[in-house]
Amino acid sequence: xxxxxxxxxxxxxxxxxxxxxxxxxxxxxRRGRYDYHPRREDQARWAAILATKGWSxxxxxxxxxxxxxxxxxxxxxxxxxxRAHAPTMDRIGPELVAPVLYTFGSEEQRQTYLPAIxxxxxxxxxxxxxxxxxxxxxSLRTRAVRxxxxxxxxxxxxxxxxxxxxxxxxxxxxxxxxxxxxxxxSALLIDLxxxxxxxxxxxxxxxxxxxxxxxxxxxxxxxxxxxGEEGAGWSYAKFLLGNERTASAEVPHTKRDITQLxxxxxxxxxxxxPLIEDTTFRAKLARIEIDTMALETAVLRALTAASHGxxxxxxxxxxxxxxxxxxxxxxADEALGDRGLALCLNPEGxxxxxxxGLTSPVPDHGIGIAAKAMFRRATTIYGGANxxxxxxxxxxxxxx
Amino acid sequence: MDFTYTSEQxxxxxxVRRFVEREYGWEERFRIIRSADGVAPGHWATFAELGxxxxxxxxxxxxxxxxxxxxxxxxxELGRALxxxxxxxxxxxxxxxxxxxxxxASDLTAAIVMGEQRIIPALQxxxxxxxxxxxxxxxxxxxxxxxxxxxxxxxSADRLIVSARSKDxxxxxxxxxxxxxxTLSPYRTLDNRRVADIHFADxxxxxxxxxxxxxxxxxxxxxxxxxxxxxxxLGIMDTALWATRDYLKVRKQFGTALGNFQALQHRMxxxxxxxxxxxxxxxxALGAMEGDDPLPRTAAVSAAKVQASTGGLFVAxxxxxxxGGIGVTEELNISHHYRRLYVIAxxxxxxxxxxxxxxxxxxxxxx
Numbered sequence: 001x002x003x004x005x006x007x008x009x010x011x012x013x014x015x016x017x018x019x020x021x022x023x024x025x026x027x028x029x030r031r032g033r034y035d036y037h038p039r040r041e042d043q044a045r046w047a048a049i050l051a052t053k054g055w056s057x058x059x060x061x062x063x064x065x066x067x068x069x070x071x072x073x074x075x076x077x078x079x080x081x082x083r084a085h086a087p088t089m090d091r092i093g094p095e096l097v098a099p100v101l102y103t104f105g106s107e108e109q110r111q112t113y114l115p116a117i118x119x120x121x122x123x124x125x126x127x128x129x130x131x132x133x134x135x136x137x138x139s140l141r142t143r144a145v146r147x148x149x150x151x152x153x154x155x156x157x158x159x160x161x162x163x164x165x166x167x168x169x170x171x172x173x174x175x176x177x178x179x180x181x182x183x184x185x186s187a188l189l190i191d192l193x194x195x196x197x198x199x200x201x202x203x204x205x206x207x208x209x210x211x212x213x214x215x216x217x218x219x220x221x222x223x224x225x226x227x228g229e230e231g232a233g234w235s236y237a238k239f240l241l242g243n244e245r246t247a248s249a250e251v252p253h254t255k256r257d258i259t260q261l262x263x264x265x266x267x268x269x270x271x272x273x274p275l276i277e278d279t280t281f282r283a284k285l286a287r288i289e290i291d292t293m294a295l296e297t298a299v300l301r302a303l304t305a306a307s308h309g310x311x312x313x314x315x316x317x318x319x320x321x322x323x324x325x326x327x328x329x330x331x332a333d334e335a336l337g338d339r340g341l342a343l344c345l346n347p348e349g350x351x352x353x354x355x356x357g358l359t360s361p362v363p364d365h366g367i368g369i370a371a372k373a374m375f376r377r378a379t380t381i382y383g384g385a386n387x388x389x390x391x392x393x394x395x396x397x398x399x400x
Numbered sequence: 401m402d403f404t405y406t407s408e409q410x411x412x413x414x415x416v417r418r419f420v421e422r423e424y425g426w427e428e429r430f431r432i433i434r435s436a437d438g439v440a441p442g443h444w445a446t447f448a449e450l451g452x453x454x455x456x457x458x459x460x461x462x463x464x465x466x467x468x469x470x471x472x473x474x475x476x477e478l479g480r481a482l483x484x485x486x487x488x489x490x491x492x493x494x495x496x497x498x499x500x501x502x503x504x505a506s507d508l509t510a511a512i513v514m515g516e517q518r519i520i521p522a523l524q525x526x527x528x529x530x531x532x533x534x535x536x537x538x539x540x541x542x543x544x545x546x547x548x549x550x551x552x553x554x555x556s557a558d559r560l561i562v563s564a565r566s567k568d569x570x571x572x573x574x575x576x577x578x579x580x581x582x583t584l585s586p587y588r589t590l591d592n593r594r595v596a597d598i599h600f601a602d603x604x605x606x607x608x609x610x611x612x613x614x615x616x617x618x619x620x621x622x623x624x625x626x627x628x629x630x631x632x633x634l635g636i637m638d639t640a641l642w643a644t645r646d647y648l649k650v651r652k653q654f655g656t657a658l659g660n661f662q663a664l665q666h667r668m669x670x671x672x673x674x675x676x677x678x679x680x681x682x683x684x685a686l687g688a689m690e691g692d693d694p695l696p697r698t699a700a701v702s703a704a705k706v707q708a709s710t711g712g713l714f715v716a717x718x719x720x721x722x723x724g725g726i727g728v729t730e731e732l733n734i735s736h737h738y739r740r741l742y743v744i745a746x747x748x749x750x751x752x753x754x755x756x757x758x759x760x761x762x763x764x765x766x767x
Contacts, residue, residue: 136653204730205729205735270529334750337529338530340746341743341747343589356436356587356588359587361587374738377721391663
């Protein structure tokens with residue numbers, strides 16, 4: 001047994017750190033530290049820089065431009081990215097859509113779409129959820145009816161993450177009304193510039209924009225944009241969602257938040273002394289750090305032994321990780337005192353919901369913290385709500 | 401003991417509830433929070449007209465013979481619709497004045513209760529983190545210098561009551577916010593309230609009180625303010641709780657109503673427990689306000705604030721969780737319930753501060 005990083009791992013970390021330090025533009029790092037919803041051009045710029053090194057798609061196979069890293073190396077890479085305040089990368093295209101394309105897509109689809117995802121030129125949205133369907137995807141109702149060489153798509157999708165940045169959407173549609181509901185679902189690739197598509201932003205609790213609603217009104221999609229076989233969309237979706245849940249503990253992000261919180265607590269004061277010296281605060285921070293240490297090891301265990309109950313481990317680190325993300329954001333906001341109650345609109349934002357024209361009193365070290373504390377209410381909901389994860393753990397591990 | 405409201409209190413509650421139902425629908429509230437002022441013109445006059453501004457003030461102090469119970473009750477109903485008017489600041493201002501034995505105070509109170517004047521207390525500073533006992537603003541003679549933070553209702557105030565250090569300890573001053581040397585920096589809090597930081601640079605002020613009289617008045621006003629916040633929190637919790645219950649009954653997933661899942665039923669049961677504990681501890685603190693001994697009052701009020709803060713955040717965060725994705729949208733009221741309760745949990749001191757205040761008061765009472 002070796003429960004610490006190997007020499008090779010340490011050397012890899014040093015290599016990543018040196019590259020990121022030399023290559024990450026300062027304005028990207030600044031906005032990365034504020035941690036508002038990322039801007040498309042920041043993600044695109046950083047993906048292009050990483051692509052020159054062959055590092056923009058850490059989990060892809062070599063054949064499509066991936067670096068062939070181990071799970072631990074991918075973790076170290078993410079850890080260094082967060083540590084340096086690099087933009088959080090787009091997940092939808094590289095992590096969710098691309099693996100479906102290189103696993104199930106046609107050769108033509110791979111060649112058309114994968115390179116542009118790898119270099120950050122094309123952004124994707126994921127059209128799964130519909131109003132009323134929630135976690136129960138088999139109930140989806142958006143229809144695709146074959147008409148000559150096209151499918152004609154009609155319906156509505158919601159919770160479309162980063163839809164306002166996307167060029168293409170990976171859609172689940174119903175191609176057959178008969179039989180088991182799962183069996184009638186197919187996967188289509190749709191260009192969002194097609195006529196008949198309208199988008200509505202869904203503003204969230206942080207007054208930010210990350211999710212959208214899309215309406216499809218007789219949208220014509222060429223049949224070559226069908227992924228794999230008609231009626232097999234359900235199994236592709238399950239494959240895709242499995243990839244989504246594995247990364248959801250977000251330990252590197254929480255570790256970065258802890259570092260940031262320590263820095264805040266050295267500047268902020270309570271009873272005339274640095275907050276970091278306050279015993280109550282120290283105890284709360286220590287508890288979060290302890291929980292993060294345990295979680296990090298749990299994630300590394302899962303990454304080194306993917307075959308041993310990997311799915312259930314993914315569920316349990318998702319539950320703990322998402323709750324930790326909320327606790328750390330809340331404590332950081334608490335550390336800001338009065339300033340943590342002030343609404344602070346993204347000073348470099350692109351999509352303000354409502355600009356009040358007022359100046360926020362939040363100091364630079366507190367920018368983005370309150371919005372983060374608000375938006376993190378979603379971490380225990382998205383990626384499969386924690387209630388669903390707990391039920392899954394009870395069924396698969398505890399066999400209840 | 402009798403935990404039922406009197407018929408006067410019942411009719412007061414009905415009057416606030418009717419206002420909220422008629423004038424403060426969700427669409428209307430949206431329009432208000434997106435407006436420049438964040439409050440609706442005319443509502444304050446309605447509050448005065450309906451007698452709410454004096455309902456929680458004794459007759460000797462120029463009110464209509466009520467007390468903390470009436471204020472908590474009004475706040476509870478206003479909380480149900482997340483009304484943005486600074487009622488809490490109003491309660492603190494009137495109770496502060498009522499605790500001051502000066503003629504100016506009673507003249508001012510009459511004008512406030514009629515809605516002719518808006519007087520707003522500015523008692524906390526950024527470095528104090530909600531602790532009103534930490535005062536660095538300083539007055540030399542009648543010139544005040546310093547900064548007060550998170551002052552709700554500051555933009556519509558005709559006068560401010562500001563705490564500052566003087567040669568005679570902490571003192572309270574009446575300040576014209578339009579006077580030279582006073583600068584207001586307005587901003588919006590997470591719950592869409594409009595507040596301001598106020599900077600004083602040798603601003604001209606009038607002394608209201610100093611020393612023990614001022615400090616006692618501040619503590620009294622803060623206690624009243626805390627209970628108003630607790631009442632408001634209770635109204636929000638109760639609303640979020642039942643809205644979530646209704647949602648679980650109608651929302652179907654995997655072929656069945658969400659309310660049929662035992663895990664969610666238990667969560668709802670815990671939310672109800674937190675709400676009822678908050679209601680109970682608030683009633684207990686309202687009872688303690690009637691006693692003469694300040695220590696049990698302090699302990700009871702801080703206890704209520706701790707429970708309302710932790711219980712409020714629990715109920716609101718679970719209401720979001722049980723609603724799923726739509727719970728975190730700006731459109732649905734649930735996210736706004738959370739935002740308001742998040743702010744209330746820290747207003748006039750966070751949980752840490754009130755746990756310490758409770759422990760100190762309990763120790764002293766036992767000694």
